[in-house]
Amino acid sequence: MSCNNLIFYDTETSGINKDYSQIFQCGSIRTNASFDVLETHNTHSQPLPWVIPQPRAMLTNKKTFVFNANISHYEMMLDIHRQWRQWTIDEPAIFVTYNGHSFDEELIRRQFYWNLLDIYLTNTNGNGRLDMLLMMHALACFAPSALKIPLFEGGPNISLKLEDIARENGLDTDDAHDAIADCEFMVDLFRKIQTSNPAFVTYFISASTKPGIQEHLQQDGFFGFAEVFKRQKFQWPVVPCGSDLERPNYLALFDLGHDPDDIFDLDTSDIYKMIQSSAKDNPIKKCQINKTIPLCPSHLVEDKNIFDLDFDVLEERARKVKSNLDFQQTVSQALTDRIFNSKEPNTIEEAIYAGGFPSPSDKSLMDDFHRFASAEERIKIVRNIKDDRFRLFAERLICQLYPNDAPEDMRTRYQELIASRISEDGPWGSIVKASTEIEKLLGESASDEDQSILKDTQAYLNSLR
Numbered sequence: 026m027s028c029n030n031l032i033f034y035d036t037e038t039s040g041i042n043k044d045y046s047q048i049f050q051c052g053s054i055r056t057n058a059s060f061d062v063l064e065t066h067n068t069h070s071q072p073l074p075w076v077i078p079q080p081r082a083m084l085t086n087k088k089t090f091v092f093n094a095n096i097s098h099y100e101m102m103l104d105i106h107r108q109w110r111q112w113t114i115d116e117p118a119i120f121v122t123y124n125g126h127s128f129d130e131e132l133i134r135r136q137f138y139w140n141l142l143d144i145y146l147t148n149t150n151g152n153g154r155l156d157m158l159l160m161m162h163a164l165a166c167f168a169p170s171a172l173k174i175p176l177f178e179g180g181p182n183i184s185l186k187l188e189d190i191a192r193e194n195g196l197d198t199d200d201a202h203d204a205i206a207d208c209e210f211m212v213d214l215f216r217k218i219q220t221s222n223p224a225f226v227t228y229f230i231s232a233s234t235k236p237g238i239q240e241h242l243q244q245d246g247f248f249g250f251a252e253v254f255k256r257q258k259f260q261w262p263v264v265p266c267g268s269d270l271e272r273p274n275y276l277a278l279f280d281l282g283h284d285p286d287d288i289f290d291l292d293t294s295d296i297y298k299m300i301q302s303s304a305k306d307n308p309i310k311k312c313q314i315n316k317t318i319p320l321c322p323s324h325l326v327e328d329k330n331i332f333d334l335d336f337d338v339l340e341e342r343a344r345k346v347k348s349n350l351d352f353q354q355t356v357s358q359a360l361t362d363r364i365f366n367s368k369e370p371n372t373i374e375e376a377i378y379a380g381g382f383p384s385p386s387d388k389s390l391m392d393d394f395h396r397f398a399s400a401e402e403r404i405k406i407v408r409n410i411k412d413d414r415f416r417l418f419a420e421r422l423i424c425q426l427y428p429n430d431a432p433e434d435m436r437t438r439y440q441e442l443i444a445s446r447i448s449e450d451g452p453w454g455s456i457v458k459a460s461t462e463i464e465k466l467l468g469e470s471a472s473d474e475d476q477s478i479l480k481d482t483q484a485y486l487n488s489l490r
Contacts, residue, residue, distance in 0.1 A: 026476070028058065028117070028118070028119045028153070028230055028231075028233070029057050029058045029116065030055070030057070030112070030113070030116045030117065030118040030119070031055065031056045031057070031060070031118060031119050031121055031230075031270035032053055032054070032055050032056075032109065032112060032113075032118045032120050032121065033049060033053065033054045033056070033122075033205040033208040033211045034052065034053040034120065034121070034122060034125075034129070034133075034204075034208060035051070035052050035122065035123065035129060035204040035205075035208050035211075036048045036050065036051050036052075036128075036129045036132055036133065036204055036406075037050040037051075037080050037085075037086035037088050037202065037203070037204050038048045038078070038080060038082060038086070038132060039072065039076050039078045039080065039082055039083075040077075040078070040079035040082045040454065042066065042077070042452055042453065042454075043128065043131045043132060043135060044375050044452065045076070045452055045453035045454070046076070046079075046082075046132065046137065047070075047072060047073055047076040047098065047232045048070070048101070048102075048132055048136055049066070049069055049070065049072070049086065049088045049091045050067070050069040050086070050088055050091070050104055050203075050204045050205030051067075051069075051101070051133075051204055052066070052067045052203070052205035052207070052208050053065065053066040053105070053108065053109070053208065054066075054205070054208075054209065054212055054243065055112050055118075056212060058230075059213050059219075060212055060216045060219065060434070062212065063342070065111070065205065065208075066104075066105070066108045067204065067205045068091075068096070068101050068104050068105060069088070069091055069094055069096060069101065069141055069238075069479065070091065070094060070096045070098045070102075071091055071092070071093075071094040071095065071096060071097060071098070072091060072092065072485070073098050073168065073425075074100075074425075074443050074486075074489070075100070075442055075443045075446035075447065075449070075453075076308055076446075076453070076483065077453060077454040077455065077456060077459055077486070077489070078459070078482055078486070079454060079459060079461045079462075080459055080463045080466055080479060081276070081462070081466075083478055083479075083481075083482045084466070084475055084478055084479070085202050086203075087202065087203075087474070087478060089140070089477075089478055089481040089482060089485075091227055092280075092481060092482075092484075093484040097425060097426075098136070098140070099140050099422055099425065099426065101155065101211055102136050102137060102139075102140045102142060102143070103140065105133075106137060106142045106143070106146065106245075107215070107388050109146055109147075110146065112279050113146075113150065113152055116361040116379070117150060117151030117152045118152050118153075118236075119152070119153045119154070119230055119233045119234075120147040120152060120153070120154050120155070121154075121155045121157055121160050121211060121215075122154070122155075122156055122157065122163040122239070123157045123187045123211055124156065125156050125157075126154070126156040126159070126316050127156075127375075130154065130156075131146060131155070133147070134377065135374065135377055138377050138418070139374075139418050139421075140418070140422065141391040141394055141395070141418060141419060142391075142395075143414060146364045148234075148315065150480075151234070152234075152389070153233035153234035153235075154233060154315075154316065154317065155229060155230065155233040155317055156316065156317040157211055157214075157215075157415065158185060158187075159316075159317070159318070160228065160317060161174075161185050161253075161318045161319040162185070162251040162252055162253045163229075163249070163251040163319040163320065163321045164187075164218070164225065165183060165185065165251070165253060165258055166249065166251035166258050166260040166319075166321070166331075166359045167249045167251060167260065167321040167326045167327060167328075167331070168222050168225050168321065168325060168326075169262070169326065169327065170222070170231070170326055170327060170351060171217075171218045171221045171222035171225055172190070172194060172214065172217055172218055172221070173190075173193045173194050174190065174193070175189045175190060175192070175193040182255075182257055183216075183253065183256055183258065184256065185253055185256075187201075187210055187211070188201040188210075189209060190210075190214065191210040191213070191247050194213075194214065196210055196214075198210070207305050220231065222325075224325055225321075226253055226323055228241070228321070228322060229317075230458070232296055232317075232318070232320070233317065234315055235274075237314055238314050238318065239314065241320075241322065242265050242276075243313075244322070245321065246324065246340060246343065246431070247262050247263060247264045247281055247322045247323050247339055247340060247342075247343040248262070248263050248264065248278075248321060248322055248323060249261070249262060249263075249321040249322075249323065249326050249331070249332075250262075250263040250278060250280075250310065250318075250319065250320055250324065251319040251320075251321065252319065256400075259305065259333035260331060260332070261280045261281075261282060261310070261332075262280070262281055262282060262323070262332045262334070262339045263278035263279060263281060263283040263310060263320075264278065264281060264343040264346050264347060265277070265278060265279075265281050265341075265347075265357050266278065266279035266309065266353055266413075267352075267353045267354070267355075267356030267357035267359075267360060268357055268360065269357065269360040269361050269363075270357055270358070270360075270361040271361050271412060272361075273314075274313045274315040275313055275360055276311070276312050276313065276316055276318075277300070277310070277311055277315050277356045277357070277360055278309070278310045278311070278312060279308060279309060279310075279346045280307070280308045280309070280310060281332075281334075281342045281343060281346075282332065282333075282334065284342070285310040285342050285345045285346050285349070285352075286345070288308050288352075289352055290347060293355055293359075296355050296356060296359050297359045297362070299359075300356070300359040300472075301363070302359055302362065308355060309356065311360070322334060323339070323448050331407075341460050343462075358394040360434065361483065363445040373413070373414045373417050373418065376414050380412065380414050383412055383415055384411065384412065386408075386411070387410050387411055387415055390406050390409055390410050391410070391415060393406050393422065394406050394407070394419060394422075400423070400427040400430040400431075401430075403419075403422075403426070403427075404423055404427075404430070404431070404432065404435075407419040407420055407423055407435075413467075417438070420435040420438060421439060421442070423435055424436055424439035430469070445450045447489050447490070449487065456486050456489060456490065459482075459486055461481060463482060463483050463486075466479055467480075469477050
């Protein structure tokens with residue numbers, strides 16, 4: 026499964042808490058399969074009035090100009106959503122991020138959610154997702170000649186920071202942590218990998234959708250499964266051995282470093298314990314096919330001695346696992362019987378996944394919200410949204426867009442939100458803690474640029490009091 030439509034994107038944010046941090050800048054670059062740049066999109070927004078910028082985040086992204094920006098967060102997110110929809114309307118795309126599964130994509134989803142937009146734009150309607158960081162896990166372990174991987178403090182451990190890899194491979198990193206610059210790094214690194222190991226690139230792009238990875242998983246042979254943990258490389262030979270019968274995105278992989286005959290003879294309760302375990306030496310590993318999996322087909326593994334077992338032995342073990350349908354059924358049932366203890370959300374921000382999809386009627390009303398431009402029409406729409414999450418987010422938008430026309434009850438809730446986020450300490454941070462951290466950082470040997478960033482951030486915090 027090939028794709029001639031790739032969208033690389035990156036964000037710069039107010040902090041690292043996914044539920045409460047705000048995107049300040051989002052850069053996107055659209056390329057074809059040869060990584061020729063077709064279009065770029067770069068946008069930013071002013072801070073939301075209840076968001077507290079974190080000093081270290083501002084030192085990293087250096088985006089203090091947003092404190093005086095005149096583009097609202099709603100305008101920015103609507104612009105991003107419309108641009109990505111336009112780029113994918115004729116042909117589905119693969120959305121490429123760096124550590125996006127853990128951060129950037131979760132931020133994008135949440136802020137589409139805050140603004141009544143479709144949160145699953147990047148992985149529906151044929152679109153797919155590729156987290157380049159997880160691809161780099163596989164590259165570092167199984168295709169190390171494809172790219173120079175920097176050592177951390179001289180080795181033996183490695184660094185997979187995007188900036189470090191870009192610098193190691195001859196790219197100018199002076200603009201690192203700018204959203205567009207980071208997208209350019211990703212594109213340039215893909216070009217380099219494509220030149221040295223095109224088959225590796227082809228595999229990861231084709232495996233970036235659920236149908237694509239499912240097709241690969243059905244092929245003969247086995248895979249290398251990679252992980253870089255605390256800058257150390259780990260790798261295992263694996264083969265699929267079961268999937269969740271109710272949540273089909275969840276997959277089990279059998280570690281062929283273990284003799285399958287020994288595992289086949291175990292009691293069912295032992296298989297269930299393996300499914301519950303997350304130990305690195307566990308014979309059964311778990312992953313999700315709706316995310317990038319750091320797998321590498323065995324024929325693309327450069328070092329044929331990497332697993333301390335001959336590939337012939339591993340291929341025979343893979344055949345045993347694939348042919349043992351009773352074992353696969355037991356593993357699948359064990360996956361299905363798992364109980365997920367999700368934390369109860371404390372705020373509507375934390376309830377992005379807890380409340381499910383919007384109802385058809387609410388979805389229609391949310392679409393109408395973006396089509397109408399008058400306060401009167403939009404307020405009427407908001408009053409009819411049944412899901413409290415979306416109604417309260419819509420009320421916030423009304424109060425931002427129409428501060429003089431918003432109904433009194435909406436204004437009251439809005440002002441209470443701002444007051445609580447600004448004055449109370451919580452997972453969103455606090456002005457007192459941020460100011461204390463700024464004082465500490467100013468007292469250290471900060472550069473002139475850092476001093477300026479910290480002072481601008483403090484001035485903005487003071488304006489919120």
